[in-house]
Structures are given as structure tokens and as C-alpha cells.
Amino acid sequence: MTEMVQNFLKESLFFSGLDDATIKRLSTVAHLHDYEKGKLLFVAGERAQSFFIIRAGWVKLFRETLDGDQAVVDILTARHVFGETSIFENDIYPYSAEVVEPAKIVSIPLSALKNEIENNHAFAVAMLTSMSRYRRQQEEEIEHRTLQNAPQRIGCFLLRLTDQATDGQARVNLPYDKTLVASRLGMQPETFSRALGKLKDATGIRVKGATIEIDKIEELSEFSCSACSSEFPCKDLKRR
Amino acid sequence: MTEMVQNFLKESLFFSGLDDATIKRLSTVAHLHDYEKGKLLFVAGERAQSFFIIRAGWVKLFRETLDGDQAVVDILTARHVFGETSIFENDIYPYSAEVVEPAKIVSIPLSALKNEIENNHAFAVAMLTSMSRYRRQQEEEIEHRTLQNAPQRIGCFLLRLTDQATDGQARVNLPYDKTLVASRLGMQPETFSRALGKLKDATGIRVKGATIEIDKIEELSEFSCSACSSEFPCKDLKRR
DNA sequence: CGAGGGTTTGAAGTGCATCAAATAGTGTGG
DNA sequence: CCACACTATTTGATGCACTTCAAACCCTCG
Numbered sequence: 001m002t003e004m005v006q007n008f009l010k011e012s013l014f015f016s017g018l019d020d021a022t023i024k025r026l027s028t029v030a031h032l033h034d035y036e037k038g039k040l041l042f043v044a045g046e047r048a049q050s051f052f053i054i055r056a057g058w059v060k061l062f063r064e065t066l067d068g069d070q071a072v073v074d075i076l077t078a079r080h081v082f083g084e085t086s087i088f089e090n091d092i093y094p095y096s097a098e099v100v101e102p103a104k105i106v107s108i109p110l111s112a113l114k115n116e117i118e119n120n121h122a123f124a125v126a127m128l129t130s131m132s133r134y135r136r137q138q139e140e141e142i143e144h145r146t147l148q149n150a151p152q153r154i155g156c157f158l159l160r161l162t163d164q165a166t167d168g169q170a171r172v173n174l175p176y177d178k179t180l181v182a183s184r185l186g187m188q189p190e191t192f193s194r195a196l197g198k199l200k201d202a203t204g205i206r207v208k209g210a211t212i213e214i215d216k217i218e219e220l221s222e223f224s225c226s227a228c229s230s231e232f233p234c235k236d237l238k239r240r
Numbered sequence: 241m242t243e244m245v246q247n248f249l250k251e252s253l254f255f256s257g258l259d260d261a262t263i264k265r266l267s268t269v270a271h272l273h274d275y276e277k278g279k280l281l282f283v284a285g286e287r288a289q290s291f292f293i294i295r296a297g298w299v300k301l302f303r304e305t306l307d308g309d310q311a312v313v314d315i316l317t318a319r320h321v322f323g324e325t326s327i328f329e330n331d332i333y334p335y336s337a338e339v340v341e342p343a344k345i346v347s348i349p350l351s352a353l354k355n356e357i358e359n360n361h362a363f364a365v366a367m368l369t370s371m372s373r374y375r376r377q378q379e380e381e382i383e384h385r386t387l388q389n390a391p392q393r394i395g396c397f398l399l400r401l402t403d404q405a406t407d408g409q410a411r412v413n414l415p416y417d418k419t420l421v422a423s424r425l426g427m428q429p430e431t432f433s434r435a436l437g438k439l440k441d442a443t444g445i446r447v448k449g450a451t452i453e454i455d456k457i458e459e460l461s462e463f464s465c466s467a468c469s470s471e472f473p474c475k476d477l478k479r480r
Numbered sequence: 481c482g483a484g485g486g487t488t489t490g491a492a493g494t495g496c497a498t499c500a501a502a503t504a505g506t507g508t509g510g
Numbered sequence: 511c512c513a514c515a516c517t518a519t520t521t522g523a524t525g526c527a528c529t530t531c532a533a534a535c536c537c538t539c540g
Contacts, residue, residue, distance in 0.1 A: 044469070063383065063469035064469060065387055065466070065467050065468055065469050066465065066466045066467075066468070066469075067466050067467060069387055069467065071382075071383045071386050071387055071469065073379060073382075085372055085375065085376070088368075088369055088372035088373070088376075089372075089376070094376065094379070095379075117365060117368065118365070121361045121364065124361065124364040124365055124368060125357060125358070125364055127368060128328075128357065128364060128367060128368050128371065129328055131368065131371045131372065131375065132325055132328035132329075132371065133328070134375065135325065135371065135374065135375050135378065136325070136328075136329070136334065138375065138378040138379070138382065139313060139334070139335075139378070141382060142311075142313075142378065142381060142382055142385065143303065143311045143313075145382065145385055145386065146311050146385065146426050147305055147309055147311055149495070149496090150495080150496070177518070177519095178518075178519070179518070179519085186386050187496075187497090188496075188497060188498080189518085189519075189520090190496090190497080190498080190519090190520080190521085191495085191496055191497070192519095193519060193520055193521080194496090194520085194521085195496090197520090209505090225306065226305070226306045226307050227305050227306075227307060227309065228305055228306070229284070229303035229304060229305050229306075229311065389527070389528090390527075390528075417486070417487095418486075418487070419486070419487085427528075427529090428528075428529060428530080429486085429487075429488090430487090430488080430489085430528090430529075430530085431527085431528055431529070432487095433487065433488055433489085434488085434489085434528090435527095435528095437488090449537095
């Protein structure tokens with residue numbers, strides 16, 4: 001069991017480059033759990049005990065405003081880490097987390113994280129790198145929301161889902177339902193539907209349910225990225 | 241000279257809590273320069289040599305899209321640090337920096353920064369804390385852009401300019417010209433002007449040029465923060 | 481006084497949200 | 511395998527917020 005967790009942790013960018021001893025230390029205090037769709041892992045403002053690494057499934061991070069609106073912070077899947085920043089927030093979770101597709105999730109006590117940061121220089125540096133990567137992503141996100149319109153945001157999202165390897169074609173499967181994609185991109189489901197239609201007309205992609213076929217990635221990229229400061233393939237903005 | 245820089249560095253949150261030896265090491269390789277309005281400090285994509293700490297004046301960080309639009313990343317003043325993240329970006333500046341109000345700026349070679357991170361555990365931890373604070377700010381920023389309308393965003397901006405100390409009244413001076421405030425808040429100058437008008441009607445603030453008088457902070461806060469997940473005074477979201 | 485920037489105002493257009501309703505899709509029990 | 515219930519998605523109609531383009535205004539400074 002512990003060994004499985006060890007191997008798995010190594011796959012996450014968050015822990016990449018760490019020595020085996022560190023990974024092992026963390027695995028021994030780690031727990032793996034299954035959760036079904038809809039499970040609320042924690043609520044913003046709650047006292048934080050652990051942070052999490054996703055092994056499978058999807059998790060939505062969000063906040064709610066005083067008058068009931070919801071802002072989706074992020075939607076994460078395998079190898080992503082969340083809840084770790086609460087150690088800088090007085091051990092309070094800064095957002096809520098809900099399982100949106102059945103998930104297997106590893107939890108590790110925050111005390112173990114603090115311990116590594118305090119006593120393990122390599123760990124602190126690794127976390128710094130990871131934090132910086134995320135920070136860069138957020139800057140991109142702000143830019144996208146400011147400068148791209150709905151069809152362009154969808155196009156950009158699709159591009160990031162493609163495996164860069166392909167020549168000029170690609171087939172993409174939406175990772176979760178369209179309503180969720182819409183919220184991830186900061187728009188209404190209706191807007192998403194219509195914007196996808198416009199994107200289709202503008203770039204010749206083919207939409208069949210949750211599957212999307214792209215003939216000319218070039219064309220999609222030109223349409224979406226003209227309003228963005230970084231050109232496709234959006235540099236190295238891979239996830240945590 | 242070096243001593244002046246030392247004292248100054250200590251004031252920045254970025255260096256807070258560091259021991260004198262560290263501060264001293266950094267000061268010896270630091271340089272202070274004066275810049276006039278309009279000076280372009282560096283351009284996105286350029287090879288990064290140094291990072292910067294502002295002693296006085298204002299600096300705008302921004303990026304430009306392929307079709308010429310500009311996205312303002314941030315507008316910074318005294319004690320703020322910028323350009324430091326390029327060490328995680330292959331020594332490339334991820335944005336451009338322009339002086340928008342005559343400024344005194346300290347520059348420190350990135351090599352010195354890397355050196356501290358590699359060899360000084362306390363420094364790495366301090367930077368982690370600073371990074372986390374900034375990350376949190378960005379999350380707030382995304383939320384504001386998504387959920388608040390123009391008048392609310394202005395209200396929120398004003399609230400963050402007030403010294404929390406005051407009872408229920410405050411007088412605020414806009415830190416830079418209104419066009420810049422508008423871009424900082426992600427709106428057009430015309431929209432800013434009109435939205436400020438609406439905010440005036442809705443909350444009873446008084447606008448006299450660049451000076452704004454608030455009688456009931458309560459009222460302003462209620463108007464602006466209802467669409468936001470964190471209540472005024474926006475927790476501890478003070479700057480770097 | 482006059483030039484030039486910043487700021488405001490007006491009019492018109494665009495994009496997204498909202499509300500309402502139709503349609504497609506999925507899983508259930510018979 | 512079908513009918514039903516329920517949800518996801520699409521489509522239509524309308525409204526509001528912000529942008530855009532244009533022009534007026536204001537203020538400062540030579």
C-alpha cells in the first residue's frame with residue numbers, strides 16, 4: 001500500500017525531483033480514500049487538517065459569495081495537489097472542494113508538510129518551483145478572462161487538452177460535462193453552447209457530443225491565441 | 241549607501257523576517273537608480289539579469305497580445321518586488337515593466353537571489369510565504385473580475401486604499417491617474433468614469449478630482465463586497 | 481492665451497447573462 | 511426492449527453592462 005502511494009506521489013509535479021527518503025516519509029502518513037460524485041471534501045473557512053493529491057477522478061475548487069454566487073477556482077484531476085496553501089492561511093482552507101467525478105484521493109496531514117518545509121531544504125525549493133508554476137498559470141488565467149472572448153477561451157481550452165505531439169489534427173474528449181467546462185471558463189452553460197457553435201463556424205472543428213475533432217490545429221490556434229500574449233502551445237504551462 | 245539599502249529592504253514584506261546577514265549580503269550587490277516616467281525597465285521575453293524593489297514611484301507590469309491589446313498584470317509602488325519570478329522562467333521576464341510615475345528602484349542580480357534560495361533555508365521559506373500571499377491575491381483578482389461589476393470593483397479598490405484604522409470615514413487619494421486605475425481594474429477609462437458616477441450615487445462617496453471622501457465605509461463595503469467571497473477588510477490581503 | 485493631455489459625456493453596438501422553453505441523452509424499472 | 515423520469519444541452523427572446531467611436535470639456539503649463 002505505502003509503496004503504491006510512493007510511486008504515485010512521484011508522478012505529481014508537486015513532488016517531482018524529491019529524493020526517495022522524503023517521498024517515503026510522506027507516504028507513511030498518507031491515506032487513500034474513495035469518494036463518490038458530489039462529496040464535499042471541505043468547506044472554505046474550515047480548519048485545515050490535510051492536503052490532498054488526486055489519484056483519479058475530478059475535483060472542483062470553488063468559493064461562494066455573500067449573495068450566493070459561485071466562483072470556480074479550478075477543476076483538478078490526477079496528479080494535482082490542493083489544499084496545501086492553507087498552511088500559509090492560518091490553517092484555514094481558502095476555498096471549498098467538491099468531488100465532481102468519482103475520485104481516489106490521497107490525503108496527507110499538513111503537519112507533515114510543514115515539517116518537510118521547515119527541515120528539508122530541497123522540499124522547500126521544490127515547493128517554491130511548484131508555486132511559481134501555479135502563479136504563472138493564474139496570470140495566464142487573468143489575461144484570458146480579460147482579453148479573450150467566449151469562443152476564444154474555449155478554443156484555448158481545447159488546445160491545452162490536445163497532446164502537443166500530433167501533426168495538425170487532434171481529437172479531444174471533454175474531460176467533464178459541459179456545464180462544468182463552462183464554469184471552469186467563467187461563463188454560463190448557455191453561453192458555452194453558443195460560443196462552441198461560433199467556434200465551430202470559425203475554425204471548422206467538428207463537435208459530436210463530448211468529442212471534438214480538430215482538423216487544423218493551426219487554424220484553431222490562430223483564432224484563439226491572437227488575443228493572448230503567449231503563442232500556442234502556450235509555452236510550458238503544464239499543470240502541477 | 242549600502243546601509244540605506246539595507247534598512248529599506250527590511251521594510252519590504254518580501255524580505256521580512258530575514259536575518260541581518262542575509263539582508264547585508266543582498267545589499268552589497270544592490271544598485272539604486274532613478275527613473276523618469278515612461279522608462280521601460282524591461283520587455284517580456286527579454287533575458288532577465290536582475291529583480292527589482294521599488295523605493296518610490298509607480299511601476300506598471302503588463303503584457304501585450306499578438307493583436308496589440310495590452311493586459312495590465314499589476315501596478316506596484318514602494319516596497320513591492322518584481323521580476324523575481326523569472327528565475328523560474330528560464331531567466332526570461334514574463335512581463336514588461338514600465339515606470340508610470342518617477343521612481344527610485346533598487347535592482348539586485350538574480351544570481352544573488354538564486355544563491356540565497358539554494359543556500360539559505362530561511363530565505364527559501366520566506367520566499368515561499370511571499371509567493372503564497374501573492375497567489376492568494378491573484379485568486380482574489382480572478383474572483384473580482386468574474387463576480388464584481390465595474391462600480392463594485394472600484395469600491396473594492398478604494399476600500400483597499402483606506403487605512404483600516406479609521407472609524408467609519410476616510411479620505412482616499414487615487415495613487416495614479418484615472419486611466420491607469422481603469423486599466424488596473426480591467427476596464428476602459430470611459431467605463432471607469434461612468435462607474436465611479438454610479439458608485440457615488442449608490443454609496444454617497446464624494447469625488448473631487450483625484451480625492452475621494454467616504455463618509456460611511458460600511459455602506460461602501462456593503463455595496464462592493466456583497467459580490468465577493470471575502471468580507472471587508474478583505475482579510476489580510478496586504479501587499480508583498 | 482492656446483496647446484495638449486486627461487477626463488467626461490453622448491450615442492450606438494457587441495457580448496454575455498438571464499429567463500423560458502424545447503430537445504437530446506441517460507439511466508431506471510417494468 | 512420500451513416508456514418514463516430526470517438531467518444535460520440547445521435554442522429563442524430579451525435585457526443589461528461594458529466597449530467603441532466621437533466630441534466636448536477641463537485643467538495645467540508653457
